[in-house]
Amino acid sequence: MKLKDLAAQLGLSQTTVSRALNGYPEVSEVTRARVVAAAKRHDYRPNVRAKALATGRSMAIGHVLPVSNSHEMVNPVFADFIAGASETYTRSGYDLVLSVVPDEEQESHYRTMASKQSVDGLLVHSPRPDDPRIPLLQKIGIPFVVHGRDSEVADYSWVDINNRRAFRRATEFLVDLGHTRIGLLNGREDYEFARRRRAGVEEGLAARGLRADPALMYSDEMTEQYGYRAASALLALDAPPTALLASSTIIAFGIRRAAIERGLVLGRDLSLISHDDVLSYFRNGDEEPLFTAIRSSVWEAGRRAAEALIRQIADPDTLPQILLEADFVIGTSTGPAPKTNAKRKA
Amino acid sequence: MKLKDLAAQLGLSQTTVSRALNGYPEVSEVTRARVVAAAKRHDYRPNVRAKALATGRSMAIGHVLPVSNSHEMVNPVFADFIAGASETYTRSGYDLVLSVVPDEEQESHYRTMASKQSVDGLLVHSPRPDDPRIPLLQKIGIPFVVHGRDSEVADYSWVDINNRRAFRRATEFLVDLGHTRIGLLNGREDYEFARRRRAGVEEGLAARGLRADPALMYSDEMTEQYGYRAASALLALDAPPTALLASSTIIAFGIRRAAIERGLVLGRDLSLISHDDVLSYFRNGDEEPLFTAIRSSVWEAGRRAAEALIRQIADPDTLPQILLEADFVIGTSTGPAPKTNAKRKA
């Protein structure tokens, strides 16, 4: 069933039928009702390809997921982010076209997408410092929103959380509890978000007159095993940290394992604050938060980013920039610095 | 730069340019070379929308992810499966259009996709028993591949692992080690894969003359906390199981936590076999497997499913059905049934 058939059936022209269905005012309400009823009856839905060609808009948004080719790793964060975004797209009639592309092919892939004109806008994931994709897209002139920022002054549209502030705050919280040896199990610091988090920790320490100890700072792909191994190494030090900051709940799981294995109780012997993306399958406790955490739902971020992109497509002059503040939730994994350590320092 | 411009520039007709670029034989090699060179020089790439309209093929595959609307949960398994599929699509020039749709809207969403003609084929995730989507798609007549099967005799294309056999084998392995009280921490049993796994366990027990104890069988969304809570409950029984089967590595993490917390050593005090989808962020150990496991990469399954679908689109008469056998890898989490329990039974 195509437009032509439907028009013939109704004894109307294609023009009128098209207008009726798309809500143009030049058609009488009685005709519109007839057309809409007939369309529903025949389950008519316009062919998107033809529509796209005629309007020049494909009603699709591109997401390009970078995958570390060496590891074949895809971060579970993406699943939730995309689920959030997809929700918004579906509601607005957009499709989401996804491609998973090895790091080194990113740039050429973006170029291809743009010249094929298969999408009306792009969502850029995981920006690196001085990410080449951004000037590329600006040059091409296609609407895009970045999840994260590649620098403090970013002249493009983005959605990000205030990583620096959140980690600074968490750090100060720990220092105020008496902790002075604080470790950080960060994500890969060739990504901006991880750099900001580290900067936040350093600022927090500095603000309280402490200095960051590089020996307590780790950075890697955020797996459970990384959390376990790094925490085990840290806890085996002569002067182990009394508190740890983790860049993800998954890392925190690994830390907890290392702690339990040593008979340490979180919140008493070792304090732990985790960043919590509120991932579907890695909830930080149920009703009660398990870990004290910097919490910001990445699902929600996906939703917001999608909205920002759609807004920008509608009006290319707006460049939405959305900074989400993370919640700071107190769980059972933090407490005052243990006496023994205090003594050791004295 | 469009075809017309390129043709004009070269002093050729659109026909010839189009043929040259698409590898048709009716064009001389010298002309083809000229055209290809010019296309590269101008970074010409055909507009996919126009191409799709002209050819009737949109060069896109649809994936519809079900999301339990109540929980807003998206299974991390999808991320790896889709990454694998996307790899294949990209290589074959297909786009992947993704939608995340609440359970109850699944059917209407499939219907819409088909009538909009925006995709050439569909990949169906997470089949339920007697899943209505399957007859629907058969009626519509669009090529599709199901990840999993909704029944033992399935007259459509699917890619699945031999869940039943794998869990049967794991169960027998445990019984042969002397375990008689064996628990199962399964996924949601309103999905086919979980039913098969349970059936496999029951078969394995029956084959060794044992009966399944419903009190030792759990079923739920596969989170770490579910694993922890269910295992804790089981271990607190008067006659606790000496061995557990887990439907995912994430559940196994939870079980391990419960075990460690009780001072139990996996492989000595409690045996554990997990299903391992080889998810990016939940590796079962690094070089050495941590858990004894039924292993089958879901990334690979995505790749195979995508290949099957593309094959089917090319030749609708083939209905590829691919049954992957899982590896059985021995880790450190299994061992003979502890004496104390053996005594208790005697």
Next chain:
DNA sequence: GGGTGCATCCAAAGCGCTTTGACGATGGAC
């Protein structure tokens, strides 16, 4: 020299939709 066959290329139609520009009908103002 006229036919045959092949290699190369082209004009134009068509994919299913939107949108421009025009047209007949109606009704109110004068």
Next chain:
DNA sequence: GTCCATCGTCAAAGCGCTTTGGATGCACCC
């Protein structure tokens, strides 16, 4: 009774590509 808006409708062009059905030129053969 004429004129002019306004309304409701339509025919046709166009989106950028593929593909059908020739057209042209040239070598080859009898």
